[in-house]
Amino acid sequence: MTKTIFNVKKLRADFPNLGVRIHGKPLVYLDNAATTFKPQAVIDAVTEHYASGTSNVHRGVHTLSQQATNAFERSRDKIRDFIRAEKSCEIIFTRGATEAINLVADSYGGAFLNKGDEIIISEMEHHSNIVPWQILCASKECVLKVAPFNDQGELIYEEFEKLLSPRTKLVAMVYVSNSLGTVNPVKDVIDAAHKKGAVILIDGAQTVSHLAVDVKALDCDFFAFSGHKVFGPSGIGVLYGKEKLLNRMPPYQCGGDMIASVTFEKTAYTVLPYKFEAGTPNVAGVIGLGAAMDYVRSVGLDNIAEYEHELLAYGTKALSSIDGLRLIGTAEHKASILSFVLPNIHPHDLGTLVDEEGIAIRTGHHCTQPVMKHFGVPATSRASLTFYNTKEEIDKLVKAILKAKEIFK
Amino acid sequence: MTYDSRTELYQQVIIEHNKKPRNCRKLDGATHTAEGYNPLCGDHLVVYLLIDKNNAISDISFEGDGCAISRASSSMMTAALKGKTVTEAKGLFQQFHKLITGELNPEKDKHTLGKLAVFSGIWHFPARVKCASLAWHTMNGAIEHKKSVSTE
Numbered sequence: 001m002t003k004t005i006f007n008v009k010k011l012r013a014d015f016p017n018l019g020v021r022i023h024g025k026p027l028v029y030l031d032n033a034a035t036t037f038k039p040q041a042v043i044d045a046v047t048e049h050y051a052s053g054t055s056n057v058h059r060g061v062h063t064l065s066q067q068a069t070n071a072f073e074r075s076r077d078k079i080r081d082f083i084r085a086e087k088s089c090e091i092i093f094t095r096g097a098t099e100a101i102n103l104v105a106d107s108y109g110g111a112f113l114n115k116g117d118e119i120i121i122s123e124m125e126h127h128s129n130i131v132p133w134q135i136l137c138a139s140k141e142c143v144l145k146v147a148p149f150n151d152q153g154e155l156i157y158e159e160f161e162k163l164l165s166p167r168t169k170l171v172a173m174v175y176v177s178n179s180l181g182t183v184n185p186v187k188d189v190i191d192a193a194h195k196k197g198a199v200i201l202i203d204g205a206q207t208v209s210h211l212a213v214d215v216k217a218l219d220c221d222f223f224a225f226s227g228h229k230v231f232g233p234s235g236i237g238v239l240y241g242k243e244k245l246l247n248r249m250p251p252y253q254c255g256g257d258m259i260a261s262v263t264f265e266k267t268a269y270t271v272l273p274y275k276f277e278a279g280t281p282n283v284a285g286v287i288g289l290g291a292a293m294d295y296v297r298s299v300g301l302d303n304i305a306e307y308e309h310e311l312l313a314y315g316t317k318a319l320s321s322i323d324g325l326r327l328i329g330t331a332e333h334k335a336s337i338l339s340f341v342l343p344n345i346h347p348h349d350l351g352t353l354v355d356e357e358g359i360a361i362r363t364g365h366h367c368t369q370p371v372m373k374h375f376g377v378p379a380t381s382r383a384s385l386t387f388y389n390t391k392e393e394i395d396k397l398v399k400a401i402l403k404a405k406e407i408f409k
Numbered sequence: 410m411t412y413d414s415r416t417e418l419y420q421q422v423i424i425e426h427n428k429k430p431r432n433c434r435k436l437d438g439a440t441h442t443a444e445g446y447n448p449l450c451g452d453h454l455v456v457y458l459l460i461d462k463n464n465a466i467s468d469i470s471f472e473g474d475g476c477a478i479s480r481a482s483s484s485m486m487t488a489a490l491k492g493k494t495v496t497e498a499k500g501l502f503q504q505f506h507k508l509i510t511g512e513l514n515p516e517k518d519k520h521t522l523g524k525l526a527v528f529s530g531i532w533h534f535p536a537r538v539k540c541a542s543l544a545w546h547t548m549n550g551a552i553e554h555k556k557s558v559s560t561e
Binding site for chain 2: 344345346347348349352353363364365369372378379407408
């Protein structure tokens with residue numbers, strides 16, 4: 001592949017939100033794991049739909065409806081290509097990664113898991129990849145098993161393997177941890193799960209903006225992600241599922257657009273992907289996500305990964321130089337997420353103080369309370385970087401932390 | 410908002426109470442106890458009260474984890490309420506609540522908040538109001554015989 005020139009300054013100009021000022025200072029946005037900013041191309045696609053293309057999809061015969069349907073389905077194709085799925089019907093639109101996981105827990109879990117079956121997750125899951133399985137386990141009398149991670153925040157693969165048994169029916173694991181940045185060896189996990197006959201769901205919410213994903217090569221059964229974390233609109237997400245599994249699964253929600261025929265005696269469901277898309281979908285969200293896919297492809301995930309790796313190395317060194325600062329999550333394979341704690345300064349106080357300098361970081365438990373428990377901290381501060389961040393912004397964060405330390409001296 | 414808001418929030422007295430919180434211990438023989446929890450940020454504390462037969466708070470203490478605002482608020486609350494009657498404590502809670510939500514201006518409105526007025530700047534920081542109020546809600550819950558109090 002020929003390498004394109006990575007011009008951060010030029011790319012930053014694509015994101016109008018980067019231009020805002022906070023407390024009179026230029027915004028330094030380091031909360032990309034919570035949500036990413038949207039390039040103008042995405043904003044334009046959404047605006048255009050509402051300004052001149054508004055129509056429902058899959059309904060009318062009139063021109064606008066046809067155009068909206070075409071744009072909607074083109075987006076599905078773009079997403080298929082983006083994650084290298086085989087077929088567009090394997091791309092199900094949801095509200096986000098959370099709903100995608102809930103769909104699998106409810107539909108697949110409800111239909112195919114039985115008393116005594118085992119589900120394996122990891123200790124570093126986001127609450128959205130813990131709670132649906134807990135609820136499923138409670139209702140179906142299944143057993144939830146948790147694969148631990150070590151003090152660097154790396155999955156202890158041997159411990160995961162030990163949990164696998166003939167009773168393992170489902171494995172759900174995060175690809176990139178939102179609070180630690182750890183990149184899990186998901187290919188090994190997928191293959192090991194398949195050897196035991198289990199299906200596997202990968203939570204890719206933090207993955208698709210950092211790494212190129214090929215669901216066919218991975219051979220995962222389900223893959224979930226959210227649009228807003230990959231420069232697309234909020235309220236739109238994707239569940240990828242293998243066609244043969246999705247076909248066997250019962251619908252998740254019921255209503256319009258997911259039926260073949262309805263009488264008061266019997267309803268026949270329609271084909272994939274519509275079987276799982278009851279009701280009017282988030283048309284503008286889907287079209288915006290399609291534009292985000294185009295945008296990320298134009299920047300190039302290989303370029304993004306390389307640049308972010310450089311930023312991560314720089315940020316790790318810069319933060320480590322601060323006296324007393326402890327990085328939480330020091331895995332060998334990491335995405336550009338830097339979680340840390342400071343002695344005597346609670347993350348919430350730090351968050352407020354750096355905000356005064358125009359710097360946005362996330363503070364709290366990041367919806368991963370078991371991770372906090374592992375490290376014996378109530379919360380962390382987290383700087384999550386993406387390709388539009390710069391080394392200068394990391395320097396500003398370091399300066400702001402040093403200033404906060406002065407106040408709390 | 411100007412840069413001054415930061416100094417307004419992290420006043421020296423708050424920093425000092427955070428560093429050396431008063432009455433930060435378990436209170437053996439407490440008559441009223443409640444646990445306070447902010448699920449959003451994970452702040453967690455326990456407030457203990459010893460209320461005598463005249464309905465006066467003869468001792469009060471707290472234990473727990475939290476940010477500087479929540480620790481300082483807990484510490485200053487215990488200092489302010491020791492020796493007060495339950496009715497006075499509830500009255501102070503009401504005033505404090507108005508103070509941190511911006512309804513009471515300590516420079517213009519009548520109040521009996523004393524040192525607690527340092528929290529007046531916090532209404533500029535909506536995300537931090539709950540940090541300052543957790544101890545007070547928990548204290549109020551304890552008086553009303555609630556075992557646990559959540560900010561959500």
